[in-house]
Amino acid sequence: MRILGGIIAILVAIWFYRTAESKGAEPFSWAIAGTIFYYLPMGLWTYVVNPMIKNPHITSEGSSIIARLAPTLVGVVVVVLLRQFVLLKVKSGQSDNAG
Numbered sequence: 001m002r003i004l005g006g007i008i009a010i011l012v013a014i015w016f017y018r019t020a021e022s023k024g025a026e027p028f029s030w031a032i033a034g035t036i037f038y039y040l041p042m043g044l045w046t047y048v049v050n051p052m053i054k055n056p057h058i059t060s061e062g063s064s065i066i067a068r069l070a071p072t073l074v075g076v077v078v079v080v081l082l083r084q085f086v087l088l089k090v091k092s093g094q095s096d097n098a099g
Contacts, residue, residue: 012038024092042075
């Protein structure tokens with residue numbers, strides 16, 4: 001699953017870079033932000049939520065696949081929401097660090 005996560009992180013960076021570029025925002029900063037916001041919830045899920053929901057009595061293969069894919073899915077959902085509600089609302093020519 002680590003290879004899948006790395007591939008998704010690269011795709012997220014490219015996706016955010018291109019979107020920011022088309023919006024006139026700083027593409028490199030947004031690519032880094034997208035990658036961070038992919039890995040951050042993924043790490044939190046892995047190290048906080050997974051240990052709380054793991055049940056030693058569950059041994060079916062299906063539940064272990066879900067447990068391994070859940071952090072990746074959480075990261076993807078957070079990134080999609082970030083792009084939809086933050087990056088796409090950046091006005092043309094406006095930088096992400098303007099203030």
